[in-house]
Amino acid sequence: MTAERAPPGLPRPVWLIGWVSFFTDTASEMIYPLLPLFLTRVLGAGAMSLGVIEGMAEAANSVLKIVSGRLADQTGRPKRLMLAGYALSSAVRPFIAIAGAWSHVLAVRFADRLGKGIRGAPRDAMLAEFAPPGQRGRVFGFHRAMDHSGAVLGPLLASLFLYFYPEQYRTLFALTLIPGAIVIGFIVAIPDTPRTQDKPRSTAHGLAADPREPIAASLTPIARPLFVIFLFALGNASDAFLLLRLSEVGIAVFWIPLLWSGLHVVKVGSSIAGGEISDRMGRRRLIAAGWIFYAAVYAAFAFVEAVTPLVIVFLAYGIYFGLTEGVEKAWIADLAPTAQRGTAFGFYNAAVGLGGLLASLGFGLIWTQISPEAAFLTGAALAIAATLLLYFLFPDENNSRHQ
Numbered sequence: 001m002t003a004e005r006a007p008p009g010l011p012r013p014v015w016l017i018g019w020v021s022f023f024t025d026t027a028s029e030m031i032y033p034l035l036p037l038f039l040t041r042v043l044g045a046g047a048m049s050l051g052v053i054e055g056m057a058e059a060a061n062s063v064l065k066i067v068s069g070r071l072a073d074q075t076g077r078p079k080r081l082m083l084a085g086y087a088l089s090s091a092v093r094p095f096i097a098i099a100g101a102w103s104h105v106l107a108v109r110f111a112d113r114l115g116k117g118i119r120g121a122p123r124d125a126m127l128a129e130f131a132p133p134g135q136r137g138r139v140f141g142f143h144r145a146m147d148h149s150g151a152v153l154g155p156l157l158a159s160l161f162l163y164f165y166p167e168q169y170r171t172l173f174a175l176t177l178i179p180g181a182i183v184i185g186f187i188v189a190i191p192d193t194p195r196t197q198d199k200p201r202s203t204a205h206g207l208a209a210d211p212r213e214p215i216a217a218s219l220t221p222i223a224r225p226l227f228v229i230f231l232f233a234l235g236n237a238s239d240a241f242l243l244l245r246l247s248e249v250g251i252a253v254f255w256i257p258l259l260w261s262g263l264h265v266v267k268v269g270s271s272i273a274g275g276e277i278s279d280r281m282g283r284r285r286l287i288a289a290g291w292i293f294y295a296a297v298y299a300a301f302a303f304v305e306a307v308t309p310l311v312i313v314f315l316a317y318g319i320y321f322g323l324t325e326g327v328e329k330a331w332i333a334d335l336a337p338t339a340q341r342g343t344a345f346g347f348y349n350a351a352v353g354l355g356g357l358l359a360s361l362g363f364g365l366i367w368t369q370i371s372p373e374a375a376f377l378t379g380a381a382l383a384i385a386a387t388l389l390l391y392f393l394f395p396d397e398n399n400s401r402h403q
Helices: 012-029 032-042 047-075 078-098 102-130 136-164 169-174 177-189 215-233 240-248 255-281 283-303 307-316 318-335 338-369 372-393
Strands: none
Touching: 012 032, 012 078, 012 102, 012 136, 012 177, 012 255, 032 102, 032 136, 032 169, 032 240, 032 255, 047 078, 047 102, 047 338, 078 102, 078 169, 078 177, 102 136, 102 318, 102 338, 136 169, 136 255, 136 318, 215 318, 215 338, 215 372, 240 255, 240 307, 240 338, 240 372, 255 283, 255 307, 255 318, 283 307, 283 318, 283 372, 307 318, 318 338, 338 372
């Protein structure tokens, strides 16, 4: 692969990291949209077990994200950590094929997310460093688009396989070993990132430049953004509950992976657009718009029971991701010192992961003890609260964007 084949304006390493995420998500999404059905129909588990599995899976990588980000800053070798994380996930993911109980699925998902915890912060730090000046939003948006492109292909492959081999979930899960192996080849081709240091400068946040500085030095400039992001994450439960809701209103199993693929088609386009728009308009506006849209989607899932309108809402849900995922990461990269970005991304990913753990556990509990409607409305309410806090903490758009 040559630099000329990279998207215009984006360096070759960014393109390579994009392909890594593409094939990783191809493998993951051959499993993920079918997991609720596999748990409930094959293993006989319920909604609460789904919440435990997804919540614990996210918890597995929360602390590791901070540790791996810190190690990436201190060693200047983020690629090694990235390789270790992707290799672990690729190796354990196919073992869902031999699961005999929901606890076995939990073990595999736990190990898979450990790999994600190892790789996430170092990869994001590499993307931030490879990003051309003024294009962080575009780079992170592009990366999310590649990730979601893999999530388009994965469910399509799953649906095609199940069309010819109905109910053969285990064989399908075992085949995820193939794209997992391809990932390793792309990582090897990524160049090492040279250690870079911030030049001494005076900023409103008093940014520290040395990666050996206490962790608090990298946390201070992103503390308020992390707080409001964590609040939103408390209402952002696993998307597996959306899939479970779709199956409950009468959508056939065959269509679930196709709808999941369609959702990611929307994510691809919105991620590219959202990242580029945030470079021009600032991060806060895009994030707030995304959170409000999220609240509207969850409210609709609480009240809408007709199949066609709910499918439309589900596909539109992809717009939320384009407005927030890459933009939030670009915001963290704006605020964090260059030499401590790995640590900063570790805290960011940990906040999202811990919030996801609590959200999934709470969502599953409310779903089973009260109702699905109450669970979705709780998520919507927390999204609105986070949006209000975002504007309260950052009343000036310039305060949410570090030039």
